[in-house]
Amino acid sequence: MLSFIYEMEKCIGCKACQVACKDKNHLENAIFYRKVETFEHKEKFLHFSGGCNHCEKASCIEACPTEAMHKDTDSTVAHDAGKCIGCGACTWNCPYGAVSLSKKNGLAQKCNTCKDLRIRGQKPACVKACLTYCLDFGKIDNIARNDLPEFLAPSEKTEPVLIIKK
Numbered sequence: 001m002l003s004f005i006y007e008m009e010k011c012i013g014c015k016a017c018q019v020a021c022k023d024k025n026h027l028e029n030a031i032f033y034r035k036v037e038t039f040e041h042k043e044k045f046l047h048f049s050g051g052c053n054h055c056e057k058a059s060c061i062e063a064c065p066t067e068a069m070h071k072d073t074d075s076t077v078a079h080d081a082g083k084c085i086g087c088g089a090c091t092w093n094c095p096y097g098a099v100s101l102s103k104k105n106g107l108a109q110k111c112n113t114c115k116d117l118r119i120r121g122q123k124p125a126c127v128k129a130c131l132t133y134c135l136d137f138g139k140i141d142n143i144a145r146n147d148l149p150e151f152l153a154p155s156e157k158t159e160p161v162l163i164i165k166k
Helices: 016-024 059-063 089-093 115-119 125-129
Strands: 002-007 035-041 044-050 069-071 077-079 135-139 162-165
Touching (some): 016 035, 059 069, 125 135
Antiparallel strands (some): 002 135
């Protein structure tokens, strides 16, 4: 199984991952596949770099009437623009806000873990841009459900494939 691995304590909130993703994917204004947000928790600031969690039980896949959203052979959640009708069901059903509709073509769009780079043996753009090496992507054996702050607790319904280390 493939997963993003994020070490929250190492993140300085610089947003280099967010910018690299936006640049690589030529995203429109106000559209992000990966977004860094800062939260205050117990008198401490925490940064969270979030994107598509490539859930085991992805609600975007369940909601898609055309199977445009699907599990790829590498276990990630993929989107096939050729099958997409732009109905928005995937956007409404993703609890993480990781799917958006393009204003240019009216179709759904989301993180594909930079599959084109990974096929060439490289890391996703967001991982390569990370200044503190707090973000990584790779194969995992199982998902550690960490003791996270409530606002970051994983959904039992969708079972996100994401490892967050505090």
